[in-house]
Amino acid sequence: QVQLVESGGGLVQAGGSLRLSCAAAGRAAESHTMAWFRQNPGKEREFVAAIVWSSLSIEYDDTVKGRFTISRDNPKKMAYLQMNSLKPEDTAVYYCAAKLGGITTVAKVYDYWGQGTQVTVSS
Numbered sequence: 001q002v003q004l005v006e007s008g009g010g011l012v013q014a015g016g017s018l019r020l021s022c023a024a025a026g027r028a029a030e031s032h033t034m035a036w037f038r039q040n041p042g043k044e045r046e047f048v049a050a051i052v053w054s055s056l057s058i059e060y061d062d063t064v065k066g067r068f069t070i071s072r073d074n075p076k077k078m079a080y081l082q083m084n085s086l087k088p089e090d091t092a093v094y095y096c097a098a099k100l101g102g103i104t105t106v107a108k109v110y111d112y113w114g115q116g117t118q119v120t121v122s123s
Contacts, residue, residue, distance in 0.1 A: 002026040002112040004096045009117030016086050018119060022079040022096030030074040033099050036081045037107055038092035038119075045095065047105035049081060059103050064090075086121045093118050 008020040022034065035050035049060045049070040058070060069082040079096060094117055097110035104110075 004114035006117040020081040034079040050103040
């Protein structure tokens with residue numbers, strides 16, 4: 001079992017920055033692929049970024065490439081999402097997710113989820 005807790009969401013103006021954190025706890029949490037997804041009401045959860053345990057493989061959705069950076073600190077069992085140049089369309093609840101094995105952009109394949117943190121970008 002892996003438990004995930006997100007933090008760092010909030011309200012920011014367009015063009016601003018936020019850093020989301022995901023604290024992982026549980027057996028071998030540091031060996032899991034970590035990912036960020038986001039979701040708005042009535043819409044499907046969408047992939048944002050993911051990073052494997054070694055940090056040697058990282059993937060981003062095209063909508064956030066060049067603006068968001070995913071990273072992790074295995075000794076601390078933490079994952080991060082640095083979000084720069086935020087746009088109103090980035091507004092969503094952001095979820096941290098974890099799974100064993102490689103990166104996938106499909107939400108239902110991830111085994112563990114946090115409770116989500118709201119990010120609101122005003123224009």
